[in-house]
Amino acid sequence: MLWVDKYRPRALDKIIAHEEIAQNLKKLVSEHDCPHLLFYGPTGSGKKTLVMALLKQMFGPGVEKVKLENKMWKIDAGTRMIELELTTLSSTHHVEMNPSDAGFQDRHIVQEIIKEMARNRPVDTKGKKGFKVLVLNEVDKLSREGQHSLRRTMEKYSASCRLILCCNSSSKVTEAVRSRCLNIRVNAPTEEQIIKVLEFIGKKENLQLPPGFTARIAAQSNRNLRRAILSFETCRVQQYPFTVNQALPPLDWEQYVSEIASDIMKEQSPKRLFSVRGKIYELLGNCIPPEIILKKLLSELLKKLDSELKHEVCHWAAYYCRTIQ
Amino acid sequence: MSICFPSQFPGPAKPSSPIRVFDAEEESRAGALLLGRGGRWGPRLRHLRRSLFLQARIEIRDGGEEETPRSGLKEEPTLGVTGWACGSWCYMLAYICTSEIPGSFNIAQRLNLICLLKNSVIIFMISAKHQVEEVKRWLEERMKQPKEGIENCVLITGRSGVGKSTAIHVIASLLGADLCEWMSPTPTLWEEHVHNSNSGIQYMSKLDEFESFIEKIRKYSLLHGAYAEELRKPTVLLIDDIPVAFNPITENSIKKTLTRICQEEKCDVPAQWIDHIARVSGGDIRHAITSLQYCCIKTVKSFPVHESVPNDTHDELKSGSPSLLLSASSGDGNINPQISLPWGRDEKITLFHALGKFLHNKRETPHAFALAPDLFTLKKKYARNPLKMDSPEEVLLQAHGQARTIMDFLHENVLDFVSDEATDSGWVVNSYLSDADYMLASILHPKFRRITETNESDSVRELVAASVAVRGVLFGNSHPSPSRWHTIRTPKLWQIEQTSRHSKIQMLPERFATYGTSSFCSLSSVATEYRPTIKWFYSPVNVHAHDNISESLHWEDDMDCTDGSLEGKKSGESEEDDIEDW
Numbered sequence: 001m002l003w004v005d006k007y008r009p010r011a012l013d014k015i016i017a018h019e020e021i022a023q024n025l026k027k028l029v030s031e032h033d034c035p036h037l038l039f040y041g042p043t044g045s046g047k048k049t050l051v052m053a054l055l056k057q058m059f060g061p062g063v064e065k066v067k068l069e070n071k072m073w074k075i076d077a078g079t080r081m082i083e084l085e086l087t088t089l090s091s092t093h094h095v096e097m098n099p100s101d102a103g104f105q106d107r108h109i110v111q112e113i114i115k116e117m118a119r120n121r122p123v124d125t126k127g128k129k130g131f132k133v134l135v136l137n138e139v140d141k142l143s144r145e146g147q148h149s150l151r152r153t154m155e156k157y158s159a160s161c162r163l164i165l166c167c168n169s170s171s172k173v174t175e176a177v178r179s180r181c182l183n184i185r186v187n188a189p190t191e192e193q194i195i196k197v198l199e200f201i202g203k204k205e206n207l208q209l210p211p212g213f214t215a216r217i218a219a220q221s222n223r224n225l226r227r228a229i230l231s232f233e234t235c236r237v238q239q240y241p242f243t244v245n246q247a248l249p250p251l252d253w254e255q256y257v258s259e260i261a262s263d264i265m266k267e268q269s270p271k272r273l274f275s276v277r278g279k280i281y282e283l284l285g286n287c288i289p290p291e292i293i294l295k296k297l298l299s300e301l302l303k304k305l306d307s308e309l310k311h312e313v314c315h316w317a318a319y320y321c322r323t324i325q
Numbered sequence: 326m327s328i329c330f331p332s333q334f335p336g337p338a339k340p341s342s343p344i345r346v347f348d349a350e351e352e353s354r355a356g357a358l359l360l361g362r363g364g365r366w367g368p369r370l371r372h373l374r375r376s377l378f379l380q381a382r383i384e385i386r387d388g389g390e391e392e393t394p395r396s397g398l399k400e401e402p403t404l405g406v407t408g409w410a411c412g413s414w415c416y417m418l419a420y421i422c423t424s425e426i427p428g429s430f431n432i433a434q435r436l437n438l439i440c441l442l443k444n445s446v447i448i449f450m451i452s453a454k455h456q457v458e459e460v461k462r463w464l465e466e467r468m469k470q471p472k473e474g475i476e477n478c479v480l481i482t483g484r485s486g487v488g489k490s491t492a493i494h495v496i497a498s499l500l501g502a503d504l505c506e507w508m509s510p511t512p513t514l515w516e517e518h519v520h521n522s523n524s525g526i527q528y529m530s531k532l533d534e535f536e537s538f539i540e541k542i543r544k545y546s547l548l549h550g551a552y553a554e555e556l557r558k559p560t561v562l563l564i565d566d567i568p569v570a571f572n573p574i575t576e577n578s579i580k581k582t583l584t585r586i587c588q589e590e591k592c593d594v595p596a597q598w599i600d601h602i603a604r605v606s607g608g609d610i611r612h613a614i615t616s617l618q619y620c621c622i623k624t625v626k627s628f629p630v631h632e633s634v635p636n637d638t639h640d641e642l643k644s645g646s647p648s649l650l651l652s653a654s655s656g657d658g659n660i661n662p663q664i665s666l667p668w669g670r671d672e673k674i675t676l677f678h679a680l681g682k683f684l685h686n687k688r689e690t691p692h693a694f695a696l697a698p699d700l701f702t703l704k705k706k707y708a709r710n711p712l713k714m715d716s717p718e719e720v721l722l723q724a725h726g727q728a729r730t731i732m733d734f735l736h737e738n739v740l741d742f743v744s745d746e747a748t749d750s751g752w753v754v755n756s757y758l759s760d761a762d763y764m765l766a767s768i769l770h771p772k773f774r775r776i777t778e779t780n781e782s783d784s785v786r787e788l789v790a791a792s793v794a795v796r797g798v799l800f801g802n803s804h805p806s807p808s809r810w811h812t813i814r815t816p817k818l819w820q821i822e823q824t825s826r827h828s829k830i831q832m833l834p835e836r837f838a839t840y841g842t843s844s845f846c847s848l849s850s851v852a853t854e855y856r857p858t859i860k861w862f863y864s865p866v867n868v869h870a871h872d873n874i875s876e877s878l879h880w881e882d883d884m885d886c887t888d889g890s891l892e893g894k895k896s897g898e899s900e901e902d903d904i905e906d907w
Binding site for chain 1: 740741743744745746747748750751755759760762763766817818821824825828829832833845846847848849850852853854855857858860861862
């Protein structure tokens, strides 16, 4: 098991990076109920960890017993039947899924599954009707229609289920959905917090940490906790005991992007444009999301560009980042 | 002499085929007559009768003596002419193989007949009268004084249906020459040959085939040397299908011809129809006549006459307001694309032809046009020479290209056509392509779609997107690289989309492996964080292995997708907008 998973805090009390949020969430669910929640923040900041810890707080260890289901949904869309396949993770208390996997059919998913869940309301020991929690990932990738139907179902079934939504950017979630949720912003952890986490792991693993080593990893991680831990573990695999100047393993695609950036700087011609395009195609073929490539490419270019060109390049990067959505 | 339907026009007429007199039925079914062959053709002409196609009256004179039409028929002998269809471009080469003129040939007689033929030619080759005469004169010359080498060749070019083949047929028979037609064989491509190589078929290039054809003719004429008279005949060799142009026949002359036919056939065809047919035929008289014949069938009652109304207005627009850029660039005298007859001649071009037009971006030279002073002038930066083609939208229409396909092909190939220094052009082109792609993405990707939008607006958007893409390419590529041979590549994007879909499917199970199988992880973090890290675990190579990066990026190449259950889920739509325009 990777350290990222091994040392993931399972309870709200044990959370290191976002202690304050964790405590507030704990208070929120102390009465075994909560409003709809929307977690948003950059990748690797700990949204999902918080969600899982929250669920455990609400329902106890039962939520960790999940089963993976690949279910076919037959949806009557008026004129025709739509068949959709969706993978879900579910326990007795919650269901987790990626509705955007369904592509442009996502609104049916949202509607149908929530309906189904509302039908099978769990009954708790006291005979009181409980509620289920639906965890939806990548809500920002939902289509507009999907988000609209999400809004409707949120109201309709609010008695029987709670929604926990996760996304990177709340700006891509419609106003209507946002206003129906308690928005929780999960910041990227600061470098100090990351260092703290890394040192915690190091202690647990009984590692000798040279001074400044964790700080270097933290600095390189771009305030992404997951990435920091992953690269920490990579270092451990490659060379132990650690040395002060140990090279940190770069991510291959990032290196490739910086190669592209230097290609761009070296020569500007239609031919070069073509070869650069080929390289970007390759990254896309490996499922690196285009907006992430664009972002990385921009930051690499900004390192090398003259200051008067920076503004122009940023402008076009922003423009194309918008159009590739 | 032979009768034939245009579609099955025979190759070289047999030297001694008997004269046939058509019966009424055959006649009505419309055939084409060819002139008799050889030197003895006086009497043959007598039997030439009316055919449904082109008609010409020929007064037959033989040695100055007038011949009366046979059997007292009122109608005069006529000559039917049809070309030999062999594709849109029909080229011929007349080549005289023999070096002798039949001495027995009566020059006076021939001259006389040539005079006769002139009449007929005037009628047939309305537009190309002088050209035909030239050809004929030339042939005559050659026959009188044959020369060695290349001078014995004449090249006749022109659009299909203007009557190139016919001219040669007629001239050759008038001059009493043997006509051998080189029927261009179906070319065997090298790939085909490789494919067939096991079956024992020998590869033969077109040139070799041609040589052997010539050889055959020589031997053939030697064989027939026994028939002393035949030997002396000059031979005209007709070669079709050589890539080289008769002017298209003018609208007016087509109209005249059609009217003539109508009179002959006593068909009551309104003048409007004739006008229309003539306009639509685009100078192809053969097509025009066939159309007319179709019109004359009694069952065709309704003719789309109303279409002539928008056409007129179109013309008015053209002449009245020259500032309309679109109509100005579409060129004058073009067929209004909105009009299509059920039997109409729709110009079709292949996708690659269209792409070639767009990519090569051929334009008039600056001095060839002069802007009218009253037109608003553009800044120099935006001004471009007029296009050497129809308006791009029209070309798109003819090519029946789908916007997505066209754009992908343009996107893939356009950079080859931008000259090396012109980085800015490359940028402009790509930014237009990006805009067009954005427009198209909003159609295909329902994320942007509003429920109220109909298919109609989608198709309009698709057209607009294609137009933006094509015009963007034409406008942006202001410094095209010097034209040379380019191969058009298949868009690599398609391949990449497939790869990306494939690797996405592989990643789907991986995201459950994280979080200790208690939760999902987003695909992007699998791709950007977990996978690279895990790779470090399993291949503890040198950290500084920069060189291997591009190779190591091919994670998915050696694995194959066995997880079919997830296949259906990932439909293509999610990748549609993965196009980068940098």
